[in-house]
Amino acid sequence: MKYIAEFFMNLPDLYKGNHQDTKSTKNTKRKLHSNHSVLGALGVLVVSLLVLALTGGCIAKSPIQGKQHPSFLDLTSRFFAPGARLKGSGTGTFDPHYPVVRKGERRDTMLLIAPVTAKAEIGGIEGSYFLEALCTQVFNTGDGIQMDIYLTERGERRKVYGRYFDAGRRAEDRDWVPVSVPLILGKARDSQVEIEASAGPQGDLTSDWLALSSVRLVPGKEAR
Amino acid sequence: MRPFIQNPTLRSYQVHRDLAILLVTVAVCAVPFLNYPFHMDDNFYMDMARNARVRPLYPNDTPYVFEGHYLPDMGSHSHPPFQTYFLTLLQHLFGEGAGREWIYHMCSLVFPILGVLAFYFVAARFLERPLWPSMVLACCPLFLVMQHTLMTDVPTLAFWLAAIACFLWATDRRSTALYAASSLFQFAAMFASYQSIALTPLLGAYQLRKKAGLKGWCFLLPAPLAMAAWFVMNYFHYHRWLLMDTMGYIQSRHAGTLAMLWTKLLAILEYQGWLVLFPFFFLYVFGRGLRGRFLALAALAGVYICQLRIPDYRFTDKVIFVVGLAAGVFVIWRMAAFFVDSFREGEKALGVVPPEAQFLGLWYFGVLAYCVLLFTEGSARYILPLVPPVMICFFRQLEVSEVSEYRLPSRPLLNSAMLASGSLVLSLAWGMALSHADQEFARIYPRAAYEFSRITNGMTSYYVGEWGFRYYFSRSGARQLPVDESRVRGGSFLALPKLALPYDIPADLRTMTMPLQALTYDLATPLRTLDWQTKAGFYSTGWGLIPFSFSRRTLEEVEIRQVSFLVERLPWSRVVSSASVRPWPGYLLIQEKNPLAILAKPGTSIIYPWTEPEPLVLEMACGVGPDAYTEGSDSTFTFSIRELGSGGKILSNFSRTLKPGMRKEDRAWFHVRFLLQGREQGVESLELVYQSTDKDSVGTGAFAEGFLRRPE
Numbered sequence: 001m002k003y004i005a006e007f008f009m010n011l012p013d014l015y016k017g018n019h020q021d022t023k024s025t026k027n028t029k030r031k032l033h034s035n036h037s038v039l040g041a042l043g044v045l046v047v048s049l050l051v052l053a054l055t056g057g058c059i060a061k062s063p064i065q066g067k068q069h070p071s072f073l074d075l076t077s078r079f080f081a082p083g084a085r086l087k088g089s090g091t092g093t094f095d096p097h098y099p100v101v102r103k104g105e106r107r108d109t110m111l112l113i114a115p116v117t118a119k120a121e122i123g124g125i126e127g128s129y130f131l132e133a134l135c136t137q138v139f140n141t142g143d144g145i146q147m148d149i150y151l152t153e154r155g156e157r158r159k160v161y162g163r164y165f166d167a168g169r170r171a172e173d174r175d176w177v178p179v180s181v182p183l184i185l186g187k188a189r190d191s192q193v194e195i196e197a198s199a200g201p202q203g204d205l206t207s208d209w210l211a212l213s214s215v216r217l218v219p220g221k222e223a224r
Numbered sequence: 225m226r227p228f229i230q231n232p233t234l235r236s237y238q239v240h241r242d243l244a245i246l247l248v249t250v251a252v253c254a255v256p257f258l259n260y261p262f263h264m265d266d267n268f269y270m271d272m273a274r275n276a277r278v279r280p281l282y283p284n285d286t287p288y289v290f291e292g293h294y295l296p297d298m299g300s301h302s303h304p305p306f307q308t309y310f311l312t313l314l315q316h317l318f319g320e321g322a323g324r325e326w327i328y329h330m331c332s333l334v335f336p337i338l339g340v341l342a343f344y345f346v347a348a349r350f351l352e353r354p355l356w357p358s359m360v361l362a363c364c365p366l367f368l369v370m371q372h373t374l375m376t377d378v379p380t381l382a383f384w385l386a387a388i389a390c391f392l393w394a395t396d397r398r399s400t401a402l403y404a405a406s407s408l409f410q411f412a413a414m415f416a417s418y419q420s421i422a423l424t425p426l427l428g429a430y431q432l433r434k435k436a437g438l439k440g441w442c443f444l445l446p447a448p449l450a451m452a453a454w455f456v457m458n459y460f461h462y463h464r465w466l467l468m469d470t471m472g473y474i475q476s477r478h479a480g481t482l483a484m485l486w487t488k489l490l491a492i493l494e495y496q497g498w499l500v501l502f503p504f505f506f507l508y509v510f511g512r513g514l515r516g517r518f519l520a521l522a523a524l525a526g527v528y529i530c531q532l533r534i535p536d537y538r539f540t541d542k543v544i545f546v547v548g549l550a551a552g553v554f555v556i557w558r559m560a561a562f563f564v565d566s567f568r569e570g571e572k573a574l575g576v577v578p579p580e581a582q583f584l585g586l587w588y589f590g591v592l593a594y595c596v597l598l599f600t601e602g603s604a605r606y607i608l609p610l611v612p613p614v615m616i617c618f619f620r621q622l623e624v625s626e627v628s629e630y631r632l633p634s635r636p637l638l639n640s641a642m643l644a645s646g647s648l649v650l651s652l653a654w655g656m657a658l659s660h661a662d663q664e665f666a667r668i669y670p671r672a673a674y675e676f677s678r679i680t681n682g683m684t685s686y687y688v689g690e691w692g693f694r695y696y697f698s699r700s701g702a703r704q705l706p707v708d709e710s711r712v713r714g715g716s717f718l719a720l721p722k723l724a725l726p727y728d729i730p731a732d733l734r735t736m737t738m739p740l741q742a743l744t745y746d747l748a749t750p751l752r753t754l755d756w757q758t759k760a761g762f763y764s765t766g767w768g769l770i771p772f773s774f775s776r777r778t779l780e781e782v783e784i785r786q787v788s789f790l791v792e793r794l795p796w797s798r799v800v801s802s803a804s805v806r807p808w809p810g811y812l813l814i815q816e817k818n819p820l821a822i823l824a825k826p827g828t829s830i831i832y833p834w835t836e837p838e839p840l841v842l843e844m845a846c847g848v849g850p851d852a853y854t855e856g857s858d859s860t861f862t863f864s865i866r867e868l869g870s871g872g873k874i875l876s877n878f879s880r881t882l883k884p885g886m887r888k889e890d891r892a893w894f895h896v897r898f899l900l901q902g903r904e905q906g907v908e909s910l911e912l913v914y915q916s917t918d919k920d921s922v923g924t925g926a927f928a929e930g931f932l933r934r935p936e
Contacts, residue, residue, distance in 0.1 A: 100730075100731065101709065101728075101730035101731070101732075102710075102730070102732060103708050103709070103710045104294070104706070104707040104708030104709060104710075138731050138732065139731055139732060139735040140732045140733075140735050140736050140791065140792075140809065141735045141736070141791065141808075141809040141810055141811075141820070142808065142809070142810055143805075143808045143810065144808070166808075167732065168791070168794060168795075168808050168809040168810075169794055169795055169806060169807075169808055169809075170795055171795035171796065174710060174732060174795070175710075201805075202805060202808075204810065206810055206811060207735065207810070209731075
């Protein structure tokens with residue numbers, strides 16, 4: 001390292017040369033000096049162009065700069081499934097981050113392998129909201145999967161939404177299905193949303209994988 | 225030995241003779257491999273070359289799906305389009321098609337020839353006999369393997385060497401023509417690979433140390449300026465700086481993490497240990513200090529790192545790793561010593577004057593640095609530009625040893641001359657063996673594509689992989705799996721390789737597919753350049769940390785699946801059922817087999833609209849679930865397959881009635897082969913019927929598999 005450092009420190013001297021200057025060499029050096037100034041300027045230009053080429057992309061609007069402040073409450077990280085297995089492929093599994101592709105669209109999803117219930121605490125929120133998500137059955141086989149959404153407030157549990165996904169038999173279920181559930185929240189401390197995935201009407205749990213993406217609470221008209 | 229403080233001279237008769245020898249050497253080494261199938265990323269450049277004929281200014285501006293990821297354009301690909309333009313020219317002149325690979329390889333020989341000849345002139349600046357290292361470069365295992373591909377690595381090296389050779393001699397002779405030629409080659413190198421921008425500071429440092437005046441500086445500017453102008457032009461077209469996305473991709477691969485940097489460094493040591501020369505020569509020439517203790521120490525360190533980093537590798541793979549690592553460490557050690565010596569006052573590194581020795585050191589360590597820091601992973605081909613300084617250093621060491629050997633009372637058996645010729649012969653043999661193994665690997669995919677096309681027989685088919693697999697499957701009529709997997713219709717075939725970068729098929733589509741056949745490919749040679757089982761990672765550290773391995777196991781397996789027509793089309797079928805449950809796709813276990821099936825309850829009819837224009841054979845297995853009968857019961861279950869014409873008229877019918885309660889053979893799957901006529905023959909729909917004489921039966925019946933094939 002020492003030698004390398006010395007090399008770079010001595011570069012100017014090496015460039016000047018160590019010999020004594022005579023008159024003629026001084027004239028030559030003056031000419032060279034002016035030439036070197038031009039060279040230096042050109043060098044700066046090249047370096048600037050390269051730096052611009054390499055870093056100029058920063059000028060472009062980045063997706064983060066362009067993103068607006070979210071007007072919704074993302075619930076993805078709030079969900080948990082007591083008693084369920086985390087990850088894996090057996091029944092009764094909950095995976096908070098599982099990539100699923102439907103119609104060429106890859107999404108990070110919350111995966112529920114029936115029978116399982118995932119819960120999210122939403123205590124202290126008041127007003128009119130929509131619980132929104134994009135849902136899909138992961139596979140195109142099986143007899144379908146039942147998704148039920150419950151809201152628990154002040155100890156009272158009520159079903160607010162239910163849908164049967166049947167990608168094996170229904171073409172419209174072979175896609176991301178937008179779900180929007182209106183909720184009136186009463187600022188209860190124990191407010192909780194539960195999403196339950198269960199077998200279809202035949203009770204067959206084969207291929208009963210349900211994926212939910214972008215699960216969030218969006219303010220309703222009144223709340224806005 | 226000439227101390228190399230004077231300017232070297234070249235005699236023209238000697239140069240002509242040497243160049244002729246080199247030309248013949250390159251040609252002779254290439255001839256056995258002219259029929260090399262297109263391999264690895266050759267396919268990408270061929271695709272872009274096709275696009276260049278439509279969009280000559282922006283050849284990479286085309287939507288592309290790589291490893292299953294859709295990209296709106298390939299502008300930010302890791303390489304600028306020099307090679308694309310070269311292939312465009314070849315496509316224009318010679319076209320594409322079966323058996324034309326040799327034309328492409330023959331034309332591409334211009335690059336190894338240029339590289340070797342240019343290296344001769346570079347070596348002539350440092351060595352008394354430049355012919356030897358140039359011949360060894362022509363026979364270098366890495367160079368030999370890579371010259372049979374259409375990727376940018378050998379062209380980059382060729383232009384790199386040509387630019388350096390011209391610049392070094394131009395500095396010496398103050399020749400404007402040579403400076404101009406260097407400038408042109410610099411641009412060609414940069415236009416082939418972005419990393420060649422390293423030539424500017426490298427040659428700049430040389431220029432500075434040689435105090436060569438203004439002219440040299442002037443000829444260093446045009447290439448980066450031209451590249452900058454090209455970037456600006458592309459900015460206005462793509463509305464982004466191309467390299468920003470390239471860097472984003474590198475970051476997304478976590479190329480800068482400590483673990484990845486360590487992996488890349490180890491891989492470089494392995495590659496340079498095994499693939500520049502046959503490793504014995506590095507171990508013997510560079511590693512014989514301290515009476516062999518140095519060698520023992522390196523081997524010990526190698527074993528330690530081996531156990532730390534790759535404890536799960538087989539013993540032979542570990543031996544390969546340790547040998548490669550030791551040889552690689554000696555190379556880096558010798559280059560470092562050479563570089564450091566060049567800065568010491570009064571010392572000349574191997575007799576080379578400081579500016580030139582420093583130039584070689586900067587060259588080697590510059591390439592090493594960008595290979596470790598910039599690239600997404602380790603790959604043997606990335607280190608090609610650092611081969612020349614290593615070769616020069618190796619042969620300079622031999623020249624120095626040769627002088628000292630003359631002073632000895634008797635010359636050793638392994639003297640310098642022996643080592644020089646031995647390195648040539650063994651490296652050539654080693655390079656040929658590796659090239660042969662790689663060629664065998666490349667030949668798998670044209671064969672697989674042919675076999676696949678015979679199976680699909682013109683029916684819609686898709687492939688899910690990259691490299692030559694993609695090229696040859698595409699050429700045989702298969703299509704790349706679309707990003708929107710819902711566009712894949714029932715009856716389509718899928719080909720999935722094990723090695724050629726298969727990517728995940730979306731789960732919804734995968735569940736509708738049925739395994740049809742597996743094509744396996746073994747090689748005659750046990751040598752492997754890439755292997756998913758034995759960690760050979762010549763082309764990428766993603767497979768393993770050793771540049772080659774030995775194995776007798778199957779190298780590639782292409783799994784062929786078919787999307788079940790019955791399952792995929794079920795939502796569009798019409799169901800007539802007296803049962804409360806509509807038929808559904810699932811699995812029914814009968815005699816330990818549970819193939820994908822349409823499951824139904826008795827009294828169900830499923831009518832599929834039939835759109836196939838030509839006749840197809842339907843191969844199906846039918847069976848009754850164990851829930852449908854009890855031992856001794858006389859319930860019968862009937863499976864019918866019918867072709868319906870207009871107005872539901874039955875055109876043909878197949879029926880079979882089972883009595884599983886009475887007959888044991890009826891409890892198994894029974895197989896049906898049914899010829900379905902096409903729409904042209906008046907068929908409008910296909911009907912599957914499942915009935916039972918027991919009206920109360922809820923026993924499940926299965927129409928399983930349902931493969932569709934063209935009749936032979």
